[in-house]
Amino acid sequence: MSIHIRWLGHSAFDLTLNGAHVLIDPFLTGNPSAPVEADQLAADFILLTHAHADHVGDTVAIAKRTGATVIGVWEVHTWLQNHGVQKTHPQNTGGGYMHPFGHVKFVRADHSSSFPDGSYGGVACGIVLTVNDVRLYFAGDTALFSDMRLIGDMGIHFAALPIGDNFTMGPSESIEATRLIRPQSVFPIHYNTFPVIQQDVTNWAQRIHNETEAKAIVVSPGGSFSL
Numbered sequence: 001m002s003i004h005i006r007w008l009g010h011s012a013f014d015l016t017l018n019g020a021h022v023l024i025d026p027f028l029t030g031n032p033s034a035p036v037e038a039d040q041l042a043a044d045f046i047l048l049t050h051a052h053a054d055h056v057g058d059t060v061a062i063a064k065r066t067g068a069t070v071i072g073v074w075e076v077h078t079w080l081q082n083h084g085v086q087k088t089h090p091q092n093t094g095g096g097y098m099h100p101f102g103h104v105k106f107v108r109a110d111h112s113s114s115f116p117d118g119s120y121g122g123v124a125c126g127i128v129l130t131v132n133d134v135r136l137y138f139a140g141d142t143a144l145f146s147d148m149r150l151i152g153d154m155g156i157h158f159a160a161l162p163i164g165d166n167f168t169m170g171p172s173e174s175i176e177a178t179r180l181i182r183p184q185s186v187f188p189i190h191y192n193t194f195p196v197i198q199q200d201v202t203n204w205a206q207r208i209h210n211e212t213e214a215k216a217i218v219v220s221p222g223g224s225f226s227l
Contacts, residue, residue, distance in 0.1 A: 004016040006222070007187070007223055008028065009034050009193060010193045011189045012057065018101065020101035021045075023043045024049070025055040025140070026058050027054045029057065030053075030054075031054070031193060045069050045099065046062065046063060046071065047129075048070065049125055049127060050111060050112075050113035051075070051115045052113060052141070053115075063080070064085065067086075068087065069089055070088045071089045072088070072091070073090065073091065073106065074122060076088075091104065091106050092123075096128075105128040105129075107125060107127070108145065126138060126140050128154060134158075135157050136156075139160060139162060139177075141162055144169045144173040152180055152182045156183040156184075158183055158185050158186075161177055161188065162190035163190065163204055164190045164191035164198075165199070167190070175208065179211075182213070185216070187217045188204055205218050
């Protein structure tokens with residue numbers, strides 16, 4: 001089994017899953033923390049948590065260039081098809097599907113969702129990705145909600161949680177989310193990209209160590225690690 005994770009800043013990830021290249025929320029153009037350009041990335045699949053510009057990002061350009069299949073909720077699927085993306089796979093909250101690289105289940109997130117052109121983007125979601133019995137939870141943009149405990153009941157090994165506050169839950173709520181989800185390791189996202197979501201990630205990691213049973217993983221944009 002091989003799960004390699006590279007953080008591209010903000011909420012964007014470049015995953016290598018048993019040889020498949022899977023991108024999550026590839027916001028690179030306009031992302032001051034992005035370590036690479038969009039045209040430098042390989043992609044077989046792209047997963048989208050919701051339709052906001054800082055998550056859809058460069059999806060259309062990457063999908064057209066690489067032929068990647070984009071996975072998102074129905075409204076995301078429809079919008080992408082209307083913008084010339086030929087390969088999409090629609091899912092929705094609570095639904096799961098076994099893709100070639102692993103099982104993808106869309107779960108609840110408390111957040112809004114609209115496309116850069118203002119059109120309706122459906123509901124925002126988190127993603128539980130299961131690869132060879134290892135479960136990764138990418139929360140996307142969300143507030144804290146008590147049913148995160150149910151997500152934790154799925155047996156989460158790795159959780160990527162927003163800590164930026166203002167648009168999503170902040171550091172203290174992410175600590176409580178970690179207690180509810182009970183992952184082996186937790187990774188901070190959606191922070192320090194812009195001044196309004198500036199956070200002290202070193203302090204956050206120390207709180208994870210002191211107040212939860214999880215291990216905090218912190219890397220700079222472009223940094224990588226394996227599970």
